[in-house]
Amino acid sequence: MKKEENFSEWYNEVVEEAGLTDKRYPVKGMNVWPAYGWKIMRYIDSFIRQELDATGHDEVCFPLLIPETEFKKEKDHIKGFDEEVYWVTHAGLNPLDVQLVIRPTSETSMYPMFALWVRSHGDLPLKVYQIVNTFRYETKQTRAFIRVREIHFFESHTCHVDEADAQRQVEEDFVILEQIMKRLSLPYLLLKRTEWDKFPGAHYTVGIDTYIPSGRSLQLGSIHHYRENFSRPFDIKYEDPDGDQKYVHQTTFGMSERLLGAVVGVHGDDRGLVLPPDIAPVQAIVIPIIAKGNREEITANARQLRDELKDFGIRVQIDESDERPGAKFYKWELKGVPLRLELGGRDIKKGVVSFARRDTGEKGTMLRSNIAKDVEAMLLKISKDMRAKAQQLMDSSVTTIESLDNIPKKWVRFGWCGSEECGQKIEETADIKILGTPYSGEKFHGKCLACGQETDIVVYAARAM
Numbered sequence: 398m399k400k401e402e403n404f405s406e407w408y409n410e411v412v413e414e415a416g417l418t419d420k421r422y423p424v425k426g427m428n429v430w431p432a433y434g435w436k437i438m439r440y441i442d443s444f445i446r447q448e449l450d451a452t453g454h455d456e457v458c459f460p461l462l463i464p465e466t467e468f469k470k471e472k473d474h475i476k477g478f479d480e481e482v483y484w485v486t487h488a489g490l491n492p493l494d495v496q497l498v499i500r501p502t503s504e505t506s507m508y509p510m511f512a513l514w515v516r517s518h519g520d521l522p523l524k525v526y527q528i529v530n531t532f533r534y535e536t537k538q539t540r541a542f543i544r545v546r547e548i549h550f551f552e553s554h555t556c557h558v559d560e561a562d563a564q565r566q567v568e569e570d571f572v573i574l575e576q577i578m579k580r581l582s583l584p585y586l587l588l589k590r591t592e593w594d595k596f597p598g599a600h601y602t603v604g605i606d607t608y609i610p611s612g613r614s615l616q617l618g619s620i621h622h623y624r625e626n627f628s629r630p631f632d633i634k635y636e637d638p639d640g641d642q643k644y645v646h647q648t649t650f651g652m653s654e655r656l657l658g659a660v661v662g663v664h665g666d667d668r669g670l671v672l673p674p675d676i677a678p679v680q681a682i683v684i685p686i687i688a689k690g691n692r693e694e695i696t697a698n699a700r701q702l703r704d705e706l707k708d709f710g711i712r713v714q715i716d717e718s719d720e721r722p723g724a725k726f727y728k729w730e731l732k733g734v735p736l737r738l739e740l741g742g743r744d745i746k747k748g749v750v751s752f753a754r755r756d757t758g759e760k761g762t763m764l765r766s767n768i769a770k771d772v773e774a775m776l777l778k779i780s781k782d783m784r785a786k787a788q789q790l791m792d793s794s795v796t797t798i799e800s801l802d803n804i805p806k807k808w809v810r811f812g813w814c815g816s817e818e819c820g821q822k823i824e825e826t827a828d829i830k831i832l833g834t835p836y837s838g839e840k841f842h843g844k845c846l847a848c849g850q851e852t853d854i855v856v857y858a859a860r861a862m
């Protein structure tokens with residue numbers, strides 16, 4: 398498995414061999430989550446829940462099916478999705494009077510209910526989220542976690558008294574996002590999408606993009622400000638303190654199992670997965686190093702070590718199988734376990750435990766007497782180092798370009814006058830996708846790559862994964 402030679406093949410091999418997904422299910426783009434992959438996804442979900450709950454969002458669960466009549470209420474929204482949705486057309490043998498859409502996202506299932514729930518300004522802000530499966534008929538080549546037809550999806554939806562309060566929500570979403578991305582050791586950019594690329598029906602869209610070492614970009618999620626674009630067609634109104642009826646302003650924030658795809662693609666190496674400790678089902682694996690005549694002593698010591706770490710709150714396992722140590726190393730490295738602990742006769746005599754870090758390959762020893770605290774500190778360090786390494790790679794992969802010739806196969810940034818015509822010309826000529834302008838601004842002065850006009854607008858672009 399060579400990540401640098403053929404990223405695509407490497408990725409497809411790692412996700413299956415490490416036990417993250419099983420692609421043999423007989424519907425294309427709908428994969429099975431085996432236990433190991435699902436455990437990791439559940440850790441990711443738990444961090445999302447933790448952050449959303451802490452910021453006053455309530456978890457809800459809406460129906461999977463949406464009546465065609467609701468789905469078609471916002472005209473840009475339906476235009477953006479009509480080639481991607483699955484339809485339920487029959488109930489048993491009878492054609493349905495009103496056909497049903499299998500949710501591709503939940504605006505149109507939630508908003509008819511929001512119209513009933515929101516009555517007065519006292520009901521606002523309304524902040525809810527759900528983690529559910531959504532369905533989109535993907536026509537491009539499918540890829541586990543990255544381009545699938547059944548998507549494990551997180552979405553938060555909020556309603557506010559005015560545009561400014563909705564804007565404050567967008568800012569809060571950025572803080573929530575940072576907390577989650579820290580856990581995954583993933584760097585990212587917040588890029589405001591172009592008008593032709595924003596979410597169907599949105600006032601504006603901020604894409605959350607990360608850099609994949611193959612040179613491509615991967616959109617991990619997005620945050621949208623809707624203004625009144627949905628509340629008008631769905632009639633979500635409240636009575637303000639003066640007794641006037643006003644439309645709410647709305648936002649959404651969505652992410653998916655792509656987070657796991659990014660973890661694989663960004664951190665993995667030729668030996669397989671490399672998991673950030675916070676989402677590793679096994680954070681440390683204990684390997685007893687048995688020699689002639691000491692099996693019982695070593696096994697007893699290794700179990701004691703495991704129990705001590707477990708009591709301290711570390712997710713630890715012991716590999717007591719009959720395989721040779723080398724085969725065990727290989728197996729747990731493939732699964733991305735952050736820390737390997739080896740315990741042999743010599744270690745016990747010296748009062749130490751040998752360790753090997755999965756991310757850097759660094760090896761050394763830790764004092765047996767202080768092992769739990771040392772392991773905890775090491776896991777924290779691994780998490781930080783992984784992010785720093787990925788951030789450094791992302792930063793060094795952005796090239797500023799001034800011409801459309803010989804565009805590097807990585808991320809590029811360049812001047813753009815702001816016109817759709819120039820933007821689309823650049824995308825077509827260079828076969829890249831404009832991701833957008835940095836949300837928090839970036840000092841720039843240069844010329845539009847297409848028309849040459851002087852501009853302060855800078856955009857990032859890449860080949861999308």
Ligand code: ZN
Pocket residue numbers: 813814815816819845846847848849850
């Ligand atoms: Zn231009």
